[in-house]
Amino acid sequence: xxxxxxKNRELSVNLSFSFRHQQLYPGLSGQYSGTQIIDEIDRIANxxxxxxxxxxxxxxxxxxxxxxxxxxxTLLSSYDEGGLKSDGQIExxxxxxxxxxxxxxxxxxxxxxxxxxRLNGVKGDQTxxxxxxxxxxxxxxxxxxxx
Numbered sequence: 346x347x348x349x350x351x352k353n354r355e356l357s358v359n360l361s362f363s364f365r366h367q368q369l370y371p372g373l374s375g376q377y378s379g380t381q382i383i384d385e386i387d388r389i390a391n392x393x394x395x396x397x398x399x400x401x402x403x404x405x406x407x408x409x410x411x412x413x414x415x416x417x418x419t420l421l422s423s424y425d426e427g428g429l430k431s432d433g434q435i436e437x438x439x440x441x442x443x444x445x446x447x448x449x450x451x452x453x454x455x456x457x458x459x460x461x462x463r464l465n466g467v468k469g470d471q472t473x474x475x476x477x478x479x480x481x482x483x484x485x486x487x488x489x490x491x492x
Contacts, residue, residue: 360401364379364382365379366378366379366380367379367380370382374486386400386401407481410478411478430465430466432467432471432475435462435465435466435467435475436475436478436479436482438465439458439461439462439465439479440479440482440483440486442461443457443458443461443479443483443488444483444486444488447488447489452489452491453483453488453489453490453491454490454491454492455476455480455490455491455492458476458479458480458483458490459472459476462475462476462479
């Protein structure tokens with residue numbers, strides 16, 4: 346372990362990673378080759394007028410948000426046998442529901458997302474954070490969400 350970091354200094358880290366350009370990597374809406382990943386990062390950076398580094402760091406931060414506490418998914422065998430759905434499965438089903446609705450030119454609003462979350466059994470403190478994650482994922486997929 347190094348010495349403690351001065352919180353007032355800007356942190357600069359150079360990251361290096363490698364991937365096989367033809368290998369497929371899973372994403373929320375399909376699989377991407379390494380080459381497609383870099384092409385998409387460049388496309389998004391150009392559209393949002395920011396650097397490739399910013400896109401990568403934001404992507405890593407989003408990954409930490411989703412996976413930092415560990416994987417809470419239910420085993421697929423439990424789901425196949427009529428078991429409980431995991432939070433991740435519920436979120437993905439709701440996201441797909443609203444993506445299909447938008448394709449049919451229906452508006453997507455945050456209140457309806459909340460209704461779907463509650464209808465799918467998410468209760469208590471988890472409700473608002475689940476809604477927030479779903480809204481973020483819909484916006485990332487360029488689905489317009491009315492607040």
